[in-house]
């Protein structure tokens with residue numbers, strides 16, 4: 427379980443997150459929703475140690491992880507898939523996947539490239555292709571697959587659906603649900619597309635200008651018309 431207690435994050439004079447309390451239960455999908463600039467990306471960056479919290483505490487399975495480095499976070503079982511689908515374009519799919527296994531903890535049963543290919547068969551078909559030849563959907567599968575190679579207990583996913591066809595989004599979300607249900611993975615999913623995120627999430631957290639404005643079961647948030655109109659854009 428991940429717990430944030432009074433987390434504040436700033437960029438100079440800009441307060442991107444203010445006094446955020448949040449819980450992401452183990453083995454569930456928690457969607458983080460909100461408009462442009464609400465602080466969703468900063469939330470993931472603060473959790474994974476890419477951005478230092480200015481105040482507050484972050485605990486993962488009871489351990490204070492607020493000040494861990496990104497390498498220590500990987501070993502603690504946290505994997506961050508940032509927005510933008512960054513891959514090394516001049517390496518092949520398989521070489522990019524191998525990078526995901528660097529620096530992982532050796533204590534747990536390690537995820538293999540074959541395991542990732544079972545989840546996303548297209549990555550097997552394209553294993554020797556250079557990453558710059560991949561479609562957007564294939565790239566998204568590659569960055570998620572690379573994160574899974576670290577054998578995480580928790581996955582932080584930033585806008586995986588952005589710009590992808592609905593069919594590809596359902597395929598990727600289907601794999602995420604499978605990992606949660608079959609392996610107990612914990613997921614924090616940032617999405618601007620609230621309707622699609624609430625359809626796969628168990629719980630939702632709504633951010634407005636850096637503050638938590640609602641946190642509840644996904645079905646309850648989806649049924650709240652006022653909240654949807656005010657914060658979720660549908």
Ligand SMILES: Nc1ncnc2c1ncn2[C@@H]1O[C@H](COP(=O)(O)OP(=O)(O)OP(=O)(O)O)[C@@H](O)[C@H]1O
Nearest residue numbers: 437440442460461462463464465466467468469618
């Ligand atoms: N590197 C930065 N320097 C200064 N301000 C920043 C920086 N990154 C984000 N911000 C500001 O912090 C606030 C939160 O931004 P953030 O990117 O976390 O929001 P978001 O909800 O992820 O939005 P988006 O969906 O557009 O990515 C915004 O006001 C944004 O302008």
